[in-house]
Amino acid sequence: MNPLKIYNSLSREKEIFAPINPPYAGMYVCGPTVSGETHLGHSRPYVTFDIVYRFLQHSGYKVRYVRNITDAGHFEEEDRDAVDKVAIKAKLEQLEPMELVQKYTNIYHDMMDKLNVIRPSIEPTATGHIVEQISMIEDIIAKGFAYVVNGSVYFDVTKYAKQHDYGRLSGRKIEEMIAGSRELEGQGEKRNPADFALWKNAPPEHLMRWKSPWGEGFPGWHIECSAMSSKYLGIPFDIHGGGMDLLFPHHESEIAQTKIATGLALANYWMHNNMITIKGQKMSKSLGNTITIAQMFSGDHPLLEQGYSPMTLRFFILQTHYRSTLDFSNEALLAAEKGLQRLMNALDALNKLSYKENAAQYKEEENNQVLQLMNSCTEYMNDDFNTAMAMASLFELSSKIFSWKNEQLAIASIKKETFELLVKTFNAFVTDIFGLKNEKENDDSKMNGLMELLISLRKEARSKKTLPHQIKSGMICLLPAFS
Secondary structure, eight states: OOOOEEEETTTTEEEEOOOSBTTEEEEEEOOOBOSSOOBHHHHHHHHHHHHHHHHHHHTTOEEEEEEOBBOSOOOOOTTSOOOOHHHHHHHHHTOOHHHHHHHHHHHHHHHHHHTTOOOOSBOOBSGGGHHHHHHHHHHHHHTTSEEEETTEEEEOHHHHHHHSOTTTTTTOOHHHHHHHTGGGTTSSSOSSTTOEEEEEEOOTTOSSOBOOTTOSEEEOHHHHHHHHHHHHHOSSEEEEEEEGGGIIIIIHHHHHHHHHHHSSOSEEEEEEEOOEEETTEEOOTTTTOOOBHHHHHHOOSTTOSSOOOHHHHHHHHHTSOTTSOEEEOHHHHHHHHHHHHHHHHHHHHHHHOOOOOOTTTOOHHHHHHHHHHHHHHHHHHHBTOOHHHHHHHHHHHHHHHHHHHHTTOOSTTSOHHHHHHHHHHHHIIIIIISOOOOHHHHHHHHHHHHHHHHHHHHHHHHHHTSOOHHHHTTGGGGSOOOO
């Protein structure tokens, strides 16, 4: 079996995964900015890294998975004035900022739970780690790579780039960054347009503010992740993940500021998932093609022909390698719906099959094919988490399972140990690694629970010779009439 290889965005090569302290592995993934409803684009990174988390655990690693919540404003100052998303939305909805943050954090958790995304080991918030962020900024200032202007603190990118390989992760050159934003020079506080904020002075109307050595203000976007990841995983840690849209400026800035603050690289492996597009375009509010995950489930959006179940969306994501673009369409989701059902039917059929030894029916070629397909599932996942190819192997195995079921065979065409391994492997990949659930079973269990409640009400009514209000109000039709 080949070792696990991960495509490292920093080296642009697949590298053998060698954790710093095996069998322990540390992974940090940039979480959501909770200033609005969780949308379709959020599903890709969190399902992707849920698979990474699950497969690492399946492979025997003890994983500490840290995924943050950005609740301190998430402003961007590149080519525009600082925008505090949380504060703006709080004013619009007439809520306290932390009330709004809690509202959208709850929605985010609910959507992730529906998608069967496992909660991380630690879920730190930016507002809960202001002290750590201020301490890291003080270290950077003390080392001469940040400067204070009017209560704001900026990282000196130009000075850093003279001594370090700035832009290596994103492939951008400092000269091109400066040239591309030269028209902004002199319009702000920064010495150079490529510099980024570590701390921003809070104007009087700013809702979220904290005391600091430089006055009342709020942290920059990039410093939050450096402070939280280093606190819970140490420096360096194994895997840093996120969407491809975070390569620059977010992850590039994380690398630079952490290098100065600690003298060390932030992470050994950088993983980035590609985007979900709609008709080849990135989702954006200006194009009117942003779909929330709740709308995906309900079908309440002009671009949707119907609602799609959580497992259909999860399956849709897994059909494509995480580094490839995934284009949304109703046709693709309908195909995913059918593919999911076929896979779950195969799982159900396999778990109901029984094995009976029959030497006359044994086929060595088929036995070897089954073993090869099972091994290929793990091999593909070891090749940079290639869920698409692993899924293809599962579908080939599904065809064999259906043929055994249709021919009413007792699986004597393969060895008993091969059959037992197939049951174990197929179940592990579908449910434990891919995280897929049979939603029909969930619906059936809900209906069974309802029926049990109605039966108990019926028994109570019989004993009291009265008709309960709950049954009178419309549910009686599910039960036979009283005799």
